Amino acid sequence: MLESDIRSILKCVRCGACRSVCPVFEEVGWESAGARGRMLVAQGISQGLEVGSGVLESLNTCTTCGLCRQMCPSGADPTGVVESLRHELVSQGKMTDSQAKLHKKIISSSNSLGDVSDKKKWLGERITEVRKTAEYVYFVGCLGAYRYPETAALTFDVLKQFDVTVLPDEVCCGSPLIRTGFDADDLIAHNMEQIRKVGAHTVITSCAGCYNTLKNDYPAGFDVIHVSEFLSEHLSELELKRLDLTVTYHDGCHLGRCNGVFDAPCEVIKAICDIKEMTTNRENARCCGGGGGVRSGYPDLSLALAKKRLAEVPEGVDYVVTSCPLCLKNLTEAGSDTDVIDLVELVALAMQNL
Amino acid sequence: MELITELQEIVGTNRVTAEPSELYCYSSDASQVRGTPDYVVRPKNTEQVSRILKLANKYGIAVTPRGAGTGLAGGAVALSGGVVLDLSGMNRILEVDIGNLQVAVEPGVVHAKLNEALNPHGFFFPPDPGSSAMCTLGGLIANRGSGMRSVKYGTIKNYVLDLEVVMAEGTVINTGSRTLKSSAGYDLNALMVGSEGTLGIITKALLKIHPLPKSRSLLLASFEGAEMAGKAVVRVLAGGIIPSACEILDRTTIEVLNAYDPNVALPDSDTIILFEVDGTKSGVQEEAEMVKSICKPFASSISIAADEQERNEIWTARRLVGAAISRLDPKMTRVYVGEDIGVPIKEIPNMLKRLRLISQKFDTQIMTYGHIGDGNLHTGMCIDVLDEKQWELLNRAADEIHRTAIMLGGTVSAEHGIGSARAEYMRLERGPALNVMAAIKHALDPKGILNPGKLGI
Numbered sequence: 001m002l003e004s005d006i007r008s009i010l011k012c013v014r015c016g017a018c019r020s021v022c023p024v025f026e027e028v029g030w031e032s033a034g035a036r037g038r039m040l041v042a043q044g045i046s047q048g049l050e051v052g053s054g055v056l057e058s059l060n061t062c063t064t065c066g067l068c069r070q071m072c073p074s075g076a077d078p079t080g081v082v083e084s085l086r087h088e089l090v091s092q093g094k095m096t097d098s099q100a101k102l103h104k105k106i107i108s109s110s111n112s113l114g115d116v117s118d119k120k121k122w123l124g125e126r127i128t129e130v131r132k133t134a135e136y137v138y139f140v141g142c143l144g145a146y147r148y149p150e151t152a153a154l155t156f157d158v159l160k161q162f163d164v165t166v167l168p169d170e171v172c173c174g175s176p177l178i179r180t181g182f183d184a185d186d187l188i189a190h191n192m193e194q195i196r197k198v199g200a201h202t203v204i205t206s207c208a209g210c211y212n213t214l215k216n217d218y219p220a221g222f223d224v225i226h227v228s229e230f231l232s233e234h235l236s237e238l239e240l241k242r243l244d245l246t247v248t249y250h251d252g253c254h255l256g257r258c259n260g261v262f263d264a265p266c267e268v269i270k271a272i273c274d275i276k277e278m279t280t281n282r283e284n285a286r287c288c289g290g291g292g293g294v295r296s297g298y299p300d301l302s303l304a305l306a307k308k309r310l311a312e313v314p315e316g317v318d319y320v321v322t323s324c325p326l327c328l329k330n331l332t333e334a335g336s337d338t339d340v341i342d343l344v345e346l347v348a349l350a351m352q353n354l
Numbered sequence: 355m356e357l358i359t360e361l362q363e364i365v366g367t368n369r370v371t372a373e374p375s376e377l378y379c380y381s382s383d384a385s386q387v388r389g390t391p392d393y394v395v396r397p398k399n400t401e402q403v404s405r406i407l408k409l410a411n412k413y414g415i416a417v418t419p420r421g422a423g424t425g426l427a428g429g430a431v432a433l434s435g436g437v438v439l440d441l442s443g444m445n446r447i448l449e450v451d452i453g454n455l456q457v458a459v460e461p462g463v464v465h466a467k468l469n470e471a472l473n474p475h476g477f478f479f480p481p482d483p484g485s486s487a488m489c490t491l492g493g494l495i496a497n498r499g500s501g502m503r504s505v506k507y508g509t510i511k512n513y514v515l516d517l518e519v520v521m522a523e524g525t526v527i528n529t530g531s532r533t534l535k536s537s538a539g540y541d542l543n544a545l546m547v548g549s550e551g552t553l554g555i556i557t558k559a560l561l562k563i564h565p566l567p568k569s570r571s572l573l574l575a576s577f578e579g580a581e582m583a584g585k586a587v588v589r590v591l592a593g594g595i596i597p598s599a600c601e602i603l604d605r606t607t608i609e610v611l612n613a614y615d616p617n618v619a620l621p622d623s624d625t626i627i628l629f630e631v632d633g634t635k636s637g638v639q640e641e642a643e644m645v646k647s648i649c650k651p652f653a654s655s656i657s658i659a660a661d662e663q664e665r666n667e668i669w670t671a672r673r674l675v676g677a678a679i680s681r682l683d684p685k686m687t688r689v690y691v692g693e694d695i696g697v698p699i700k701e702i703p704n705m706l707k708r709l710r711l712i713s714q715k716f717d718t719q720i721m722t723y724g725h726i727g728d729g730n731l732h733t734g735m736c737i738d739v740l741d742e743k744q745w746e747l748l749n750r751a752a753d754e755i756h757r758t759a760i761m762l763g764g765t766v767s768a769e770h771g772i773g774s775a776r777a778e779y780m781r782l783e784r785g786p787a788l789n790v791m792a793a794i795k796h797a798l799d800p801k802g803i804l805n806p807g808k809l810g811i
Contacts, residue, residue: 010739013688014384015677016424016488020464029396029443030371031379031423044378054375073614073677074688 001046005084009046011076012039018068018078023287024061024294027304032058035068035078042081051094059085060096061301064179064292065253070283082292086181098297099180110171110187111142119170122149126156134165136230137200139191139214141207142172143325151325154348155206155227162234164204167194175209178217180293188218195222204230206344208252208324209291212259226255228265228323228343235271240350245273245318247346248338250309250331251285252324265323265343272350279312286312288322290330306334313338321346357413361395361437364405369396369443380420380438385690385775387428391418391438398443400518400526400557407555408524410437410803418805419551421462421490426690427773429497429550433807439555441492447471448558454532456515457563461492461556468561477563480507482599483769484673492556497771498548502599502672505727506632507564509769511547518558519546522799532560545794550771551805553798567632570598571642572659572668575649576623580604580710580722583625584703586652587726590629591699593648595641599630600727606682607675607723607734614678615671621655627726628668672723679721679734686736691775692752695759696730696768705731708758716751718744730768757782772809780810 018035019025025034032041032054041058045051059082068078089095095103105114120127122145138159144152156166171191174184191214195203202223205211215224231238249269255261262282269275280286289295289305310331313320320340322328331340348354361370371377371394381390397403410417416436423430432438445462452475459468466486468479482501483489493499495517500509516530529542546553577583580602587600603611603626611618620626627649631641646656659665671678680688697705706722709731713720724732733755737744756766756779766772766779780788792811795802 007684010687011680013677013680013690014382014423015485015674016384016422017674017677019422019424020466020488030376030394031440032373032376036423037379040379040382041375044375049375049378052373052375054373058375058379073674074680075678076680 001088002084005042005081006046008077008081009039009043011074012036012078013074014040015073017071017073021067021071023065023067023289023305023308024063024301027301027308028061033061035062038062038082039076039078042085045085051089056089056094056096059089060099060180060297061294062292063253063287063289063294063305065287066258067253067284067287070257083179083181090181095181096297099293102176102180102293102296103182106172106177111146112172112176113142113146115146119145120166121145122152123156123166124153126153129160131165133199135163135200136165136202136204137195137198138164138166139173139203139205139210140166140170141205141210141325143329144206147329148325148342151342151345155344157354158238158344158347158351159204159227159230161237165198165200167191167198169194173210173213174217175213176293176296178213179291180297184217192219192221206323206342207326208255209326211261212254215259226261226264226323228268229261231347232264232267235268238347239352240272240347241352243273243350246276246316247273247319247321248276248278248314248317249281250278250288250320250322250327251281252322252327253285253287253291255323256285257283265321268343268347269321272346276314276317278314288327288330290326295326295330302330303334306330310334310336319346357415358393360409361393361406364409365395365397365402369398370394380423380440381431383423383425383428383430385426385428385431385773387431387774389431389433390435391432392435394438394440396440396443400520403439403520403555403557404524404526406437406439407520407522411523411801414801415803416806417555417803419492419496419555421493422464422488424485424489425493425497425773426693426770427767427775429771429773429805429808430493431774433774436803441555442490444557445490450475452477455534455563456532456560458558458560459491460558461490461495463491465489465491465494472563473566476566478566479513479561480564481510481513484676486673491559491561495547495556495559496550498769500769502601502669502725504725504769505600506596506598511544513562514543514547514559515562516560517543517546517556519554519556521554522801522804526557530560534562548771550773550808552795552808552811553804555804567598569635569638570630570632570665571638572665573629573642573645574621574657574659575627575629575653576621576655577625577627577653580625580706581703582652583627584706584726586649587627587702588700590645590648591727593644595631595644597629597645597727598632599628600725601628601672602626602723602726602731603628603672604722606679606719606721610675610679610682610721611671613681614674615667617667618671620668621657623654628672675723676732676734679736682736685738687739688734688736689739689748691735691748692755693732693734694730694767694770695733695755695764696728697759697762697764699729701762701764702726702729702731705759705762705764709733709755712751712754712758715754716747718747718751720751728768729764774807777808777810
């Protein structure tokens, strides 16, 4: 175990402050399913606790939402310890079937959905508008390309008036692999090469997971911004009309709490319509349940977490807006009464010349 | 039939475990006490608890009740294996009865959730532990907890009207009544409050509630030394003012609070006393002025929190300071030992002086904070937990802190409980009264299945 992880484990005084905010613990109810329990499991492993199914389930039910790390009074980092331990156990061949399947799927198809079709199909006729080089590159992401092609196309349409292109051969950013304990070196190297070819100094993502990974797990060499940040900087050029709508905004954990992007999406929304906050928001926003491999490994748990998030949607809003396709998918599939849309869909509704 | 099968028949297969990693997670609370249970069971109702106790009593198996496991004395740690009864899932607020000034709750309700539910009614539940956001009411009752407002509002024992308790052999009793007072026989509420799960398992509680004060004011008085601050507190109390909170923060605590939340921005000083007064608007203004004038000869500066937001920020940070001290140094961790002494109010300056001497003697930094208004001082010590020498000094310092408190007519635990961490001091503190406790324990739990190894009995 890394010394930094051991130090983090030792920082935990087991006060239980994280226990009262961990969304997974709230749902499952067993100590091992909460941040404090995971720190204890980690300590147990360092002291010889056998890695069986209980240990794997404890570590793999964490959505890596980072709420425990954010509020830990002692300054411990349960999220970091969980990710680090997943990596260590995977390197020893200790993983769940679901982890193994996810790994196989991504390695064989280079995307998180195992889709072998053309990743640029969403472009349709727009393929002719794709520049070979540009200052900015729009990193579409696997969910954007395969599950939300219309949103991806809208994003491209909004961005194309600026010096923005897409990668000639984008592969999965590596987020699902890295979060579940695997290396994603080949995917990273491939995307790095693509970014170099395009010559972009900045990568624009529209997914919280891609953003987090490109920003924190890739070698230096380019800037990473979320599409909401790009749009908030170019509001005056977008010619947005005011819409008679009230929406709420769901902060994706890996964009908001883990990387501090809170203001940009709200500034874009406020330029278009009224916004009503969810019960928890910004640093304290409740997780949608989709991240950290929980969506693929524990789908029932993931949807139960999403339902709890939906219970925080305020009365009288027309849309739940989010900036992450994984959050969008999870919240939608959990049966949201209010339509869940991507921020760019809202922008497209307000753009007069789109 | 195997015990696990019998337990599963009572609570269902998904609410019993003997999985090693789960047992490991239940082998500690926030103290240094360790003990691994054989099973963890998560009952959903009183009937299940009763059936579990009947079973445990039949086989002579230890049962250790547990709430959120935030205790600081090992009270929820199974020292003799057996069953840990995780009651945190019994977390419903059953009734908010404003007309009768009471609420009915299950033991797993988290303290802060009760106040969230009461706030819209203009009421609150006054005991205010630092662990409000995570501790359960069952644990608070079982440990006779209190917190920052006990100087004016008393401890949990002043708020328990009735408890539903499952006794060792499975019988369910009620210890009180729905009335706000009762003279009917022995005060079994008082017996169960603070019994740490050694006499019965609390499955429901009827608690008295209090109207929210119309106004609050928070004064921050800075002093050049803890003893000077202690004198000011004694004068304020003797002057006829009972603040709704009266907290001491020493230099280290101030540093920790400012580091934890820079918005708090406490003045740089040796010692701060937070005086909160509450009541009607005019009464609060008058009392705040009185506190100010009494403190003036002792204090280096006095200020008043500007508004509710500033007050809330200070209190929120204060509640978490016990753990936040670990942030001061990447290699240091707060260890909860000797952290909950109480002394008679007039002995506070003396105790503070002795704490300083103990700190020097054992070369261990002792952060002091806590409810100085009721004589309850929390001492915070941080060590590199990988350094055995520091452990030894820490434990020796804690031992001396405990013995000093007893010598001054105080207690080794004002609100956190005895568990097993402080059991060795019970004879010294309580003398022959410990024999009476043992006799009561034996009468109610002859097989000794309920939380064995606790309270020094």
